[in-house]
């Protein structure tokens with residue numbers, strides 16, 4: 001069997017991907033598979049972030065005609081951390097240039113993620129460097145998690161809701177501790 | 185560098201040759217964690233000098249923290265290795281093809297028993313991996329969690345309170361964790377249940393990927409089940425969800441094998457016997473045919489049909505028949521036709537006394 005892409009080399013890698021019950025098999029040679037993987041076309045298991053960002057980009061371009069819209073700003077934004085623009089991200093297969101990109105393209109990333117990720121807020125391991133939280137970060141997270149809790153309860157995902165509630169309590173304690181520190 | 189590869193090749197591949205829980209059906213359990221250094225561009229946006237700096241920084245952190253048993257760990261620089269040596273790392277599941285194809289400024293650190301490794305400057309600055317035999321994601325999580333914490337003492341990881349660990353591709357953001365178990369499911373394939381089973385697992389937001397081929401004709405009947413979502417659940421929650429689904433898959437597979445044995449005992453014996461015959465007596469063996477036959481042999485071994493072939497010998501062969509491993513043991517480059525001849529000779533030799 002020949003490779004689906006170059007139609008020259010023998011296909012030695014057969015990748016079956018199933019997404020939403022639809023299955024598709026790609027038969028690739030080693031070099032085309034490596035190329036595909038590099039472009040992020042195999043790694044995300046049927047989900048193509050590049051495409052999604054591309055579609056969002058189109059929406060942004062349309063929105064650019066509407067004055068003062070938030071989207072308009074995003075389509076021309078440049079990340080101060082790495083100098084990347086939305087179009088650069090699209091060309092890299094949905095890869096971001098640096099951690100700062102998450103702030104720069106916040107809205108667009110959030111929209112793209114809502115389709116793939118089960119939640120919007122991180123639960124789980126935190127590195128030691130993450131402990132010294134600023135008040136703004138704590139408050140932002142608290143607000144976010146309260147929304148998350150409502151959504152989880154609505155979806156009857158009680159186990160996650162319990163974990164979320166624990167984190168809310170922890171955040172409130174941390175905020176209270178900050179207040180206490182200030183009053184003394 | 186090539187001296188390291190020689191030393192590596194003397195290792196038994198521990199994720200295949202050590203005993204593991206449910207090893208008849210679950211071949212291996214793997215967890216990967218994506219981590220990046222705060223304030224630095226991701227590898228895709230970093231120039232060669234910066235990527236080299238990052239390699240040194242991570243290697244130094246590993247040495248100082250003793251993570252991976254460094255500095256006495258394996259260190260590979262793919263740029264300095266020839267194509268066959270690079271492929272060896274892929275066949276032993278220590279590195280991804282994507283990583284090995286990158287030009288310069290990458291490094292691979294490997295614990296000397298190959299159970300854990302760190303790819304530096306793959307898609308993320310660090311891709312930490314732990315791979316163990318059988319079905320044991322909880323243990324694998326304990327090992328990799330500790331490894332990650334050791335590295336985090338020396339390195340400042342990019343982390344956001346709301347989004348968690350920040351990764352180059354937002355599909356990994358949050359825990360940065362991809363946990364997977366490789367399963368051998370010939371019973372479900374032969375009874376035609378694999379399609380609906382995969383669909384069912386997909387509905388639970390987990391990914392199922394055939395390793396070598398397609399649906400009912402999957403050469404090798406090997407499937408990898410992994411989490412798709414990395415944000416919104418803790419590592420333990422993700423693993424719990426995977427564990428419960430995989431336990432059910434293992435139970436279904438056992439049930440399917442029982443059904444086959446009751447319904448068509450001779451059909452099953454014929455399948456196993458032919459697989460064995462091909463491995464034991466052929467003189468030209470393509471990679472595809474070898475994998476398919478090894479899968480059939482594995483079923484026979486699980487059923488206790490062979491006295492002197494153990495599951496680990498079969499597992500070992502899955503690696504040994506790889507193109508790079510064949511060429512390495514031949515000591516030279518082989519054409520595809522020569523590889524088929526060597527592959528057949530290897531299988532005949534390994535199964536000689538069975």
Ligand SMILES: [Zn+2]
Nearest residue numbers: 003006029032
């Ligand atoms: Zn090709």
Ligand SMILES: [Zn+2]
Nearest residue numbers: 079082098101
């Ligand atoms: Zn950036």
